[in-house]
Amino acid sequence: MNRKQRIEEALQTALSPLHLEVIDESHNHNVPEGAESHFKVVVASEAFGGQGLVGRHRLINRLLAQELGGGLHALALHTWTPEEWFEKGGVARESPQCLGGSKAG
Amino acid sequence: MDVLERIDQQVKNNPIVIYMKGTPQFPQCGFSMRASAALQECGVPFAYVNVLQDREIFESLPRYADWPTFPQVYIDGELVGGCDITLELHANGELKKMMEAAAHKAEQVETPTS
Secondary structure, eight states, X not given: OOHHHHHHHXXXXXXXXXXXXXXXXXXXXXXXXXXXXXXEEEEEOGGXXXXXXXXXXXXXXXXXXXHHTTTOOEEEEEEEOHHHHXXXXXXXXXXXXXXXXXXXX | OOHHHHHHHHHHHOSEEEEEXXXXXXXXXXXXXXXXXXXXXXTOXXXXXXXXXXXXXXXXXXXXXXXXXXXXXXXXXXEEESHHHHHHHHHTTHHHHHHHHHHHHHHHHHSOOO
């Protein structure tokens, strides 16, 4: 299983999302091919109800702690409750381009 | 001073502080660039810490904050979020209000009326 599949499986299991997109954006960054380092996650789930954005992101960061500790370098998160998702019309922002700072970390 | 105490002081002594890769003038990561640009657009002065210049903070802040990535934005002593949340708050106009409220509060603490 690659990282994208592992992330999808972990979030699918824990959040039973209405909508889930996991996008490998590593090719936009200054990393070797197949690095699986930069991801974007777009997720709408009932599990976020009653939680602020910090709480939602912490929840996902916790679910993906093993990935974050093992080479997942950047994780853009777009989290919504099903109600918010429908209101927004289901569009998430583009992630930024790399500026080369990852090498220092 | 212990690094966690150092972070705690920075977070509590600055009404607004961003921990970022690079500086607002020379950001070294796209996420840090976007978050610091959002803060600048609000027109309220803020402090920044370049985590690429301070390995101790770079390594310890994720543990302090229970937040694994950079940038991290703190307003009035509280973690507001990383890049995505900061941009979200900027888009809906909340960020400027939060920054102004924190700056105002800090001013009152520094210059109490007699």
